[in-house]
Amino acid sequence: RAKHAGRSTFAWYTPDMDADAQKRKEIEAGLAKALKFDQFELLFQPQYSLSDNKLKAYESLIRWNHPTKGYIAPDVFIPIAEDCGLISSIGDWVLEQACREASTWKDPALRVAVNVSAAQFLSGDTVHKVAHALQTSGLAAERLEIEITESLLISNTEKVVETLNKIRDMGVSIAMDDFGTGYSSLSYLSKFPFDKIKIDRSFIHNLGQDASTDAIVTSIIGLGRSLDVTITAEGVENQEQVTLLRAAGCNLVQGFLYGRPDTVQSHERLMAERDAKRTRNDHSFKVKD
């Protein structure tokens, strides 16, 4: 073991790495069981239109409800699932579950966005899987949106474009998630068929704080308008950001200001309470008048 090795060897090795490797192994073993024992859950985060302040869609976000460790975030286990090959079956479950749930929503115009990681997208017959999820749930294709990230676009361009086009031909739309991070390149925008761009929340976080961020966000929105691509801002947390995004012509907003990832029932309860409050205020205003 490195710990007992001579002074000159494995100087880079630390007990932390031991702990990390151990944790990874545990997660890997746990993930294999998680599907079987139904430990995954989907939460939903609302997306609002800036032009009319209306709820337009929910993004589905996976959570792992671990029997002893509690809730584990996707940033922790999705990369591991990608490495050990489990992402494909987890992704299948997400797609089926998101479509099934969306098909039960009261408002038949609400759309659902599903994250599909690059490893998952490249690992199997994505076109067939999307078609299957739509067919078994009865969800209209126009209500489904697939979110992909830039990491998908660095490999096998032709195959990826072909698959994206087949998915779009069904009526499903494609969103580029976390735009502006990673391997970001403007040439992707002309090479790949996107319906929507989601500006990464790291940019939104600095909006109004730093002139160069403001300029970048404004340019992405302008680019989206000229390419006829819908722009969503993610990670919107305060009103100042909303004001700047609206002035720049951003289409959709998503973030803690509008709602955290939660069950759709909880969001509906909150919206009903907000409506009731508004009605009460209107009423007392009329009485006073």
Ligand code: C2E
């Ligand atoms: P993402 O797709 O970019 O999702 C947005 C993330 O930002 C979510 O984190 C959400 O909770 C968080 N967020 C939303 N609004 C705010 C805000 O106002 N402030 C801050 N600080 N954060 C906000 P979450 O749910 O932990 O998901 C993290 C990432 O994990 C997602 O990023 C996505 O890449 C991945 N992921 C989530 N669910 C799935 C899934 O079902 N399949 C795959 N392949 N990946 C998923």
Ligand code: MG
């Ligand atoms: Mg996403």
Ligand code: MG
């Ligand atoms: Mg994102």
Ligand code: MG
């Ligand atoms: Mg992300």
